[in-house]
Amino acid sequence: MSKLPAADTLAASIDYTPPRKPWMEIPAEFRPGVYSYPANPKNLKILDFPNPRQWSPEDDDWKLPENWQEIIYEGFKERLHKYRSLKVFMDICVRCGAFADKCHYFIGSGDPKNMPVLRAELLRSVYRRDFTTAGKILTSLSGSRKLTEDVIKEWFMYFYQCSECRRCSLFCPYGIDTAEITMMGRELLNLLGLNINWVMEPVANCFKVGNHLGIPPHTFKDIVDFMCEDIEDITGIKIDPPMNKKGAEILFVTPSGDYFADPGTYTFMGYLMLFHELGLDYTMSTYASEGGNFGLFTSAEAMKRLNAKIYAEAKRLGVKWILGGECGHMWRVIHQYMDTMNGPADFLDVPRNPLTGTVFSNARSTKMVHITEFTSDLIKNNILNLDPSRNDHLKVTYHDSCNPSRAMGLLDEPRYVIKNVCNNFYEMPEQTIREQTFCCGSGSGLNNEEFMEMRMRGGMPRANAVKHVHEKYGVNMLSCICAIDRAALPPLMQYWVPGVDVTGVHELVANALVMRGEKERETDLRGEPLPGKEG
């Protein structure tokens, strides 16, 4: 692995001046820190994906299938027919340049191919030559080029340097969405067996075992039991979360990151405490033990294969509706794809909060509710006994995750929850939050160690906004509703803004939640003394 340069050195290396050579003449340079390792062949075999083999982007020979050009040509043609988005986005870009400085990877690297417009031109240049009349006649004048192995290498580089955050799409006058371009680019690359392990291992695990991290059912139970012991130590309350319970009212699904590592685990404990306090009739599943879906970062088919488990399990267990935990890309899949791919969920009921009677009619077809919708409804109806002063040692800001913001619009619900469980809440500058939010720099399966330099570059705009409120208001806690964020933001903060920690929203909720029969709490969920209990 490469050595990560110091923050100052890295910041000083950012230069927005484009190179002298035209971009088509600059081949992709694979150096440590800016690319992710290829998929282990065993993972591709589990999924029946093409061309499993050992290879490295730094090799000259990528061991492509013999007829790779034909595969790409046919694959492209098929997708132009299947996706109007792709076809329209290939055709209508006017290269107005509004997009250029909207991408966090461009802002943090200065590499012109990280401007959304050029990322799309990587595909467009090939499209023009093979699929348009003008491109066939005018070749280089129309900005078209021949599909060579170098072009494929460039695709691999830059479609795995895009986190599919959709920020560019917000600013584009035609709504051209680079996430869509990257998704198509990755689908095409997958046809040749060009994929990264950090995506394919979770996909294979999720398919085979049930979750990205490959935690088998009995281990899942052990982990949850262990967390319950912690909860009992802190609150004096014994919790026994139901698993695979048939006939429960609600199936709860959350990303496996939440029960795997800190600080996600505290959020998970938060869910358990909340559900226990409510006496909620719910169950978790060890089969559908993953809300996240790295299939989204692979292909529509992979996404559907993984997502299918949720409805299947809801049906098997006979629940009425589904509640989903804090996760970013998971909610893009739930909100924009699940019902279309694996629905209709006509065997479920329209979700209704059993404690408030609120009918979530905005989820009447998909039948799945976001946990911050659920909790904000509880708070609005005064169901919870909250003591926000228990979070007084925290000065909190909130990072909108890309997908809930720009593929859903879940903006005010989490804020409502946070403001009710914390007394000190400060917003980051408006160009960096809500629909304009910046990616953590590690989304879409790029939160691996070997990609650290690019992650720190891509995360710079987010970190910079945190730094602003850290210096101005003394913010020391960055909250979010995304499991990838909870894994990716801590190293980002350590790198750019030391002194700021990362938390999920339901960790804050659980800290403030006064539970019936609890002992006087001395510490928060992290085992750190509560305000006034430091002595």
Place this chain on the structure above:
Amino acid sequence: MNVLYSLLLVLALVVIPLIGAGALGWHALFGVFIPLLAVAVFLAGFVYRIYDWGRSAVPFRIPTTGGQQQSMSWVKQSKLDNPSTTTGVVGRMILEVLFFRSLFRNTRTQLHDGPKLSYGSSKWLWLGALAFHYSFFIILARHMRFFTEPIPLPFVWLDTLDGILQIGAPTLYITEMIILAALTYLFLRRVVVPQLRYISLPADYFPLFLIAAIVISGILMRYFIRTDIINIKTLTMGLATLNLTVPEGIGVIFYIHLFLVSALLVYFPMSKLMHLGGVFLSPTRNLASNNRMQRHVNPWNYPVKVHTYEEWEDEYREHMKEAGLPVEKE
């Protein structure tokens, strides 16, 4: 180089009618046949492109949400930036198409020492684009007086309004000045802003030069190289009614103007200018964000290989029993 190519191409398009209609006197060809052909190519091309886009499926409902979703009654929804109804979508599209809503959001990112990033408001592109498109539209509408008789009142009003700054004769049109200024701005930013110069293709400069050439030839015709407007109207009315005539005494400048317009019409459907049609078909803008309320159907949805619960339980049954987890088959 890209700039030069495009400029030369447009110059060539000026020279063709200069020789053809000027030196060789092929007035019927340049006055009637080429324009008619161009209109036919434009119409057929435009329709085909829209049809071709329409042929591709919209498998998923993928609006980019630019504001608060509709959830509970007490949460204020952003109805235009995150519409959940058809009315909302129409509103969003009107804002987008008529007022360039997304471009209005534009900001300029700057990196200062520290590092410190700042995001300044940047409305110039929005203003330039708006100025260009609206002038273009008004000029186009004004020209309808060449293709109608009697001229419908709205076109007359538009003409009067546009010429309100008239100092002497002939009428000085506001839009002519605005469109030239806008074109200059759109061109200059392409060559001055380094990133923009880096991404610009001949296909970006060419339409700018072509449209500028059309505007300039039009201005020349009005103010400097006068030509017989009555005869021109006879010709254009002939085009509009397919009652083709080629009156004598029309200056070559008119043929140049007309040929450039024909070139634009032919070029339009095969170029990025099709964003005129495409913006209406963009799935991130023209769909309601009502995903969880109403199921969207994918026409090519097909069954996929899944790892079923039964297969999965077979693999983990013993472990699950040991851990006290319920199983289907004992």
